[in-house]
Amino acid sequence: MTLRPVARELAVLGPLAQLRAGRLPRRLLQLVVGLALYxxxxxxxxxxxxxxxxxxxxxxxxxxxxxxxxxxxxxxASVLVLLAWIPLRQPPGLGTIANALMVGPVADLGLRLLAAPDHPGARAGLLVGGVLLNALATALYIGAQPGPGPRDGLMTGLHRRTGVGLGRVRTGIEAGVVALGWLLGGVVGVGTVVYALMIGPLAQRMIPLAVVQLPERPRVPQRP
Incomplete structure (x- = not known):
């Protein structure tokens, strides 16, 4: 019996359901590509x-x-954030663990291969390209439907447990980490503002194009 594809919408899946939902090879490939690009x-x-x-x-x-x-x-930081999931009772998925372990090493590799350009125009181009690539990577990762990343899961877990709106939770978390990072010597600048303003709208446009359609299994009629 063939399975009918559903619309390109994100499904609400538990950890095991993420693995059983179908099209796993395609979704795993998209997950790995998305995290590498991220x-x-x-x-x-x-x-x-x-x-x-x-x-x-x-x-x-x-x-x-x-x-x-x-x-x-x-x-x-990903591991520490995952520890905060425990009191929130937020279950991790395959993508959660892959995100925590893969993004950092790829970022280190990119930093070894890339040098900071001297020309202001080249630096601006690198910033714009980084934001666009980050939005594409986010869409690919989320569209593979492997479960939330550590930081996204913290946001949704706090929202669920406290009832505070997602936007306010995200703003509060990111304002806190920016302030702490700046005090520790992290670089804050126009790029931080550009990223904060643009990543949401860009990812929102790209995600529907990247969602992997999951097959809808036919329902078994209940006996009267």
Whole structure:
């Protein structure tokens, strides 16, 4: 019996359902590509030296004071955020673990391969390219429907447990990590503002194009 594809909408799936939902090879490939591009985009934004994405302000500040690279700081922060999921009773998915372990090493590789340009125009181009690539990577990752990343799960978990709106939760979290990262020596600038203003609208436009259609299994009629 064939399965009928559903509309391009994100499904609400538990950890096991994410693996059983169908089209797993395609979704895993899209997940890996999305996370790799996400790590590369972080390296581009950092090398633009015009201000990091909010969480990367914190990651860079951690790397200033601790014997670790920025990519390692990404992994450490991800693990700490996942520990905060425990009291929130937020279940992780395959994509959650992959996000925590993969983005940081790819960002470190990108930082080794990229040098900070001297020309202001090149730096601005690197910033714009990094934001666009980050939005595409976000769409690919979310569209594969593997479960939320550590930071997204923290946001949705706090929203669910406190009843505070998602926008206010996200703003509060990101304002906090930017402030802490800046105090630790992370770079805040126009790039931080550009990223904060543009990533939401860009990702919102791209996500519907990247959602992997999941097959809808026919319902078994209930006996009277």
């Amino acid at each position: 790590g590369a985009s972080l390296a581009m934004l950092i090398r633009a030296t015009l201000g990091n994405a909010p969480w990367d302000v914190l990651h860079q500040g951690m790397a200033v004071h601790l014997p670790m690279s920025i990519g390692t700081a990404v992994v450490v």
